Amino acid sequence: MMVLNSDSFSQDLFQWFDGIKRDLPWRKAGGHANPYHVWLSEIMLQQTTVKSVIPYFLNFIQRWPTIEDLGRANLDEVLHAWQGLGYYTRAKNLHKCAQMIVGEFGGRFPEDRNALLKLPGIGPYTSAAITSIAFEKPAIALDGNVMRVISRYLTLESLRPQLDQDAEAFLWQVIPQSRFGDFTQALMELGALMCRPKSPMCLHCPLMKNCKAYLNAVPEDFPKKVLKKALPQKFGHAFLLKNSNHQILIRKRAGKGILSGLYEVPTTDWDLTLPKRLLQDISLPEHLNLRGEVNHTFTHFHLNLKVWEGATRHPIRRMGRFLKNLKDYALPTLMKKVLSL
Ligand code: SF4
Numbered sequence: 130m131m132v133l134n135s136d137s138f139s140q141d142l143f144q145w146f147d148g149i150k151r152d153l154p155w156r157k158a159g160g161h162a163n164p165y166h167v168w169l170s171e172i173m174l175q176q177t178t179v180k181s182v183i184p185y186f187l188n189f190i191q192r193w194p195t196i197e198d199l200g201r202a203n204l205d206e207v208l209h210a211w212q213g214l215g216y217y218t219r220a221k222n223l224h225k226c227a228q229m230i231v232g233e234f235g236g237r238f239p240e241d242r243n244a245l246l247k248l249p250g251i252g253p254y255t256s257a258a259i260t261s262i263a264f265e266k267p268a269i270a271l272d273g274n275v276m277r278v279i280s281r282y283l284t285l286e287s288l289r290p291q292l293d294q295d296a297e298a299f300l301w302q303v304i305p306q307s308r309f310g311d312f313t314q315a316l317m318e319l320g321a322l323m324c325r326p327k328s329p330m331c332l333h334c335p336l337m338k339n340c341k342a343y344l345n346a347v348p349e350d351f352p353k354k355v356l357k358k359a360l361p362q363k364f365g366h367a368f369l370l371k372n373s374n375h376q377i378l379i380r381k382r383a384g385k386g387i388l389s390g391l392y393e394v395p396t397t398d399w400d401l402t403l404p405k406r407l408l409q410d411i412s413l414p415e416h417l418n419l420r421g422e423v424n425h426t427f428t429h430f431h432l433n434l435k436v437w438e439g440a441t442r443h444p445i446r447r448m449g450r451f452l453k454n455l456k457d458y459a460l461p462t463l464m465k466k467v468l469s470l
Pocket of ligand 1: 278281282323324325329330331332334335336337340341342343348
């Protein structure tokens with residue numbers, strides 16, 4: 130692959146980054162970055178914006194100032210504190226990872242990238258981000274933002290996963306001799322602030338003078354996209370079951386699937402057709418009123434839930450409690466939508 134002014138790439142990038150570097154709570158103030166803070170912020174920032182992450186990050190480090198504190202925390206408390214960030218598997222892996230760091234590494238993050246990759250929730254991107262930002266070692270952290278920058282800078286026609294390899298090969302050629310953490314953060318920041326998916330700010334971009342997409346093409350045409358398949362539509366029933374004290378039956382979602390371990394009102398299975406079989410483990414009242422419908426999109430499917438309401442005095446045979454103060458429980462967005470009916 131042809132390299133375009135490799136020295137100037139990082140110099141231009143740093144000159145810009147040093148001028149705009151945001152004062153984010155997980156960034157080092159003077160000394161070294163705290164690996165716990167870097168890891169926590171990187172996990173939270175997956176699929177979530179910086180602005181939304183800041184209050185969650187501050188709350189976590191106030192409640193659990195060290196990784197030992199987080200490892201000792203109860204999973205329910207962690208899920209409750211995570212509430213609203215979505216993608217709860219991240220929170221479960223976060224907790225598991227904290228326990229492993231404490232149990233197997235004496236509370237210190239391993240500096241070796243291969244060791245990091247064996248920890249729950251840490252993939253190629255996060256391990257590279259931790260290695261470079263927390264330990265100042267050379268590593269290429271390739272997220273969607275960075276991929277977009279490089280695919281435009283070089284007008285790469287390849288599709289993923291080949292595109293990942295092409296972009297990474299280029300970045301290894303232009304990586305500077307030092308400031309590895311800043312290199313990672315500057316690229317991410319450039320993708321987020323300048324080289325935006327739509328309306329990139331090329332005229333203010335430090336890479337403009339050598340960017341092939343700006344000079345010879347249309348930046349928004351890169352990266353090339355594979356047409357996405359439509360997501361399947363699933364259906365289910367949800368039940369708002371109240372007792373005479375207007376308390377609602379809540380239970381913990383069982384199994385290992387989506388939202389498992391989080392609190393919910395009872396629902397049927399979610400299927401490609403509306404399930405005829407209702408609940409096996411809970412006695413439903415004879416009269417149920419249709420309260421409304423809720424639509425929600427998960428990563429891999431759309432869900433439509435018909436929400437039924439009824440009063441019950443029947444004892445609940447298995448699982449579930451009648452509760453009023455629902456804000457103390459880790460409720461996923463889907464359940465908040467159901468309860469808001
Ligand atoms: S010049 Fe435009 S397209 Fe090229 S890297 Fe900068 S913002 Fe992206």
